[in-house]
Amino acid sequence: MEIKTRSSKLSLIALASAALLFGCSDGNDGEDGKDGEVGFSIAQANELKASISSASVTEGVVAVEFSLENANGVAITDLDTYQAVDWIGMGVAKLLPTEGKGYKTPQWVNYINSAVEPVATDVPPGYEDKASTQFQPGLESSCAQECIENLSSGMYRYTFQLNLNEVPELEGLDLTFDDSLTHRITMELRADGTANKLINAHYDFLPSSGEMVAADATRTVEFLEQSCLRCHSDDYDHAWAPKLLFHGGRRFDIANCQMCHTSYAGDPETGAPIDMGYMVHKIHKSDYLMVGYGGSIHDYSEVTFPADMYDCRACHQEGDTSPVDAFNFKHHRALACGSCHSDSTDPEQIKTDMHDRYIETTDCSTCHAEKGEPGAAHHFTDAVAKDNAKNSYSASLVPASVSITGGMITFDVQFADSSLTTPVMSPDTDKRITLSAIYFGFGNDIDFGSGTQKVDLIALAPTAVSDGIYRYTTSTSIIADTSQAATAVVSTKMCVDRDTLMGVACGTGTDESNNPAVISGDLVAFNLSGDDSVMARRVVVSNNTCANCHDEKFIGKFGIDFKHGGSYSNFEGECQMCHNPTRSGADSKSIQDHIDFKVRIHAHHANKRSTQDPITFPENYGNCAVCHDKGQLKMDGLGAMVATPSTDAVLGMVEFSPIASTCVSCHGATDSLISHIRSNGGAANDTRGTYVPGSESCATCHAEGKTNGVDSVHPVEW
Numbered sequence: 001m002e003i004k005t006r007s008s009k010l011s012l013i014a015l016a017s018a019a020l021l022f023g024c025s026d027g028n029d030g031e032d033g034k035d036g037e038v039g040f041s042i043a044q045a046n047e048l049k050a051s052i053s054s055a056s057v058t059e060g061v062v063a064v065e066f067s068l069e070n071a072n073g074v075a076i077t078d079l080d081t082y083q084a085v086d087w088i089g090m091g092v093a094k095l096l097p098t099e100g101k102g103y104k105t106p107q108w109v110n111y112i113n114s115a116v117e118p119v120a121t122d123v124p125p126g127y128e129d130k131a132s133t134q135f136q137p138g139l140e141s142s143c144a145q146e147c148i149e150n151l152s153s154g155m156y157r158y159t160f161q162l163n164l165n166e167v168p169e170l171e172g173l174d175l176t177f178d179d180s181l182t183h184r185i186t187m188e189l190r191a192d193g194t195a196n197k198l199i200n201a202h203y204d205f206l207p208s209s210g211e212m213v214a215a216d217a218t219r220t221v222e223f224l225e226q227s228c229l230r231c232h233s234d235d236y237d238h239a240w241a242p243k244l245l246f247h248g249g250r251r252f253d254i255a256n257c258q259m260c261h262t263s264y265a266g267d268p269e270t271g272a273p274i275d276m277g278y279m280v281h282k283i284h285k286s287d288y289l290m291v292g293y294g295g296s297i298h299d300y301s302e303v304t305f306p307a308d309m310y311d312c313r314a315c316h317q318e319g320d321t322s323p324v325d326a327f328n329f330k331h332h333r334a335l336a337c338g339s340c341h342s343d344s345t346d347p348e349q350i351k352t353d354m355h356d357r358y359i360e361t362t363d364c365s366t367c368h369a370e371k372g373e374p375g376a377a378h379h380f381t382d383a384v385a386k387d388n389a390k391n392s393y394s395a396s397l398v399p400a401s402v403s404i405t406g407g408m409i410t411f412d413v414q415f416a417d418s419s420l421t422t423p424v425m426s427p428d429t430d431k432r433i434t435l436s437a438i439y440f441g442f443g444n445d446i447d448f449g450s451g452t453q454k455v456d457l458i459a460l461a462p463t464a465v466s467d468g469i470y471r472y473t474t475s476t477s478i479i480a481d482t483s484q485a486a487t488a489v490v491s492t493k494m495c496v497d498r499d500t501l502m503g504v505a506c507g508t509g510t511d512e513s514n515n516p517a518v519i520s521g522d523l524v525a526f527n528l529s530g531d532d533s534v535m536a537r538r539v540v541v542s543n544n545t546c547a548n549c550h551d552e553k554f555i556g557k558f559g560i561d562f563k564h565g566g567s568y569s570n571f572e573g574e575c576q577m578c579h580n581p582t583r584s585g586a587d588s589k590s591i592q593d594h595i596d597f598k599v600r601i602h603a604h605h606a607n608k609r610s611t612q613d614p615i616t617f618p619e620n621y622g623n624c625a626v627c628h629d630k631g632q633l634k635m636d637g638l639g640a641m642v643a644t645p646s647t648d649a650v651l652g653m654v655e656f657s658p659i660a661s662t663c664v665s666c667h668g669a670t671d672s673l674i675s676h677i678r679s680n681g682g683a684a685n686d687t688r689g690t691y692v693p694g695s696e697s698c699a700t701c702h703a704e705g706k707t708n709g710v711d712s713v714h715p716v717e718w
Helices: 008-022 254-260 276-284 326-330 334-341 347-358 375-392 543-550 597-605 658-667 671-679
Strands: 048-058 061-070 085-096 107-110 113-116 134-137 148-152 155-163 183-191 198-206 289-291 297-299 393-397 403-405 408-417 433-442 451-456 463-466 469-475 486-494 517-520 524-526 644-648 652-656
Touching: 048 183, 048 198, 061 183, 085 155, 085 254, 107 254, 134 254, 183 254, 198 254, 254 276, 276 334, 326 375, 334 347, 375 393, 375 517, 393 486, 393 517, 393 524, 408 433, 597 658, 652 658, 658 671
Parallel strands: none
Antiparallel strands: 048 061, 061 155, 085 107, 085 183, 113 134, 148 155, 183 198, 289 297, 393 408, 403 408, 408 469, 433 451, 433 486, 463 469, 486 517, 486 524, 644 652
């Protein structure tokens, strides 16, 4: 046997001494020693991951076993002793069936509750008559590491101090332990005070068998990633990024939130329910105020919701990757419904208000639906009708059809509608259409700086060329080189009916939507020579990323009012036809108030414009990946672009080179940034005419993928 030590001589002496002490060997090998524990300390981990593997209830005592690993799956071995574990919170609740007319979704009832009295000095003005004692569910957190047993190799057991057979009674709450009901265990764990080492985990099980329950035997309704994070940031560790990280930076997962934001929980200082459905609806309606820990007021009256409030699907996502009970939002609960339909927070009063308002005009089954029936799905029939119109109708330029002669422009448009059994009409005769306009932009490589034109297709009587193709001729002032690249896009608005869920002749629907469907046309590149290889304008923002928050609801029934009434909706290239550096009159504004698209959109979402009402952008505005797909930040195609002219309050008429104007839109025209831009060939607050197109060298260091690329120096999360 080879023994490797720092000194083989000393090892031989030690072996010889051992032989003298113990005498001769009997020739048998000794027993193997216990294997050393393989794993890391929490201090060595950059990230923690936990998974609850089992839970059991024995004579009312709950024991939970779980594993703890680093990001690479290596066991964490010192959870029970590591001194910088600053939070461990464990929760337990049962899923209680709810009775009533129609299907009622079961509700979580937490075993750990407190009756909390309002603090008189913390009651906001005007809420004195609403302040009252409220139940507030919670977690077991005082035991922490004392309740944890280290089993082996990153496996641990937490034993609750709470005994489910000895839960104190609270009036009106059924807190008896029933082992035949689904139960949920939640775990919150954080170390080193960082969100990188924060865990939210849950486990749904049946105490009578100890087995994990099937997905259809519990209540989840939504996944954080699928619903909230469509719009909100999960950059939990960034200092100033807005984030869904609550209660001292310890809670973010919906399944954990449900444990305390129950149907019976409330805020004592305001009387506001903190029921999950009620609270979230009210917050996104900009109509919620509550008092938090230490008397801190949480006022959500300034929230700006960027989608259609009436379309439940903005947050409630159904589909193959959704929870199996995602449909549950369609089944009414007094508080959830009352958050929009009543001024009361009392469930009984909400029921009365709903009946008084709707019982004479609405069938009972609309609200009191049986399981599997539409129920509250009637809220988004408006949006479904619009989606159907968008999916069936299209209008786009026939690329090789454009010609300009003698101050007249001639072009063909292809219309199609799969919902019709008859040939599609031109917009001037199609009574469903309230807007049909084609927008031309010449000069794709210079952001349409050679001229733009809007043509109202409803105002023109075209000539039919073939099935669905119509030819238009109208006057134009555009004079363009025949080889110059251009773009055209058709925007359409169509009246829709909520009963048939289809397009309808405006004013004739039995239940017509308040607003028309907005149908974004395809961007079609062309030139006057009829080339089919014309390069389109660079695409650096995607309609799909905008839709994550705006949901393609450019005109909503409630909660949204897009600029221009939703008439311009193809963000990849339509908006830029007007929002470009050369737009007449735009140079009179400061750079952050300019309408140049690359300036306006950045400054708008970062709240840097002086001429707009503030918005509550729910992401880190430094995270370029919110709007830009990977590959769109390479700064290609900017060499031909002209500077963006603006007016500085002190310097007067100035200009900013293309990349510089984008940077300044968020960062502002600081002295250090201006100096850096100028030293690298750009222009910033320089006299107009200073910038030479193509002289900016910013991309050398700051293009996507470079060492100091914008995707590296910003908190970009692809």
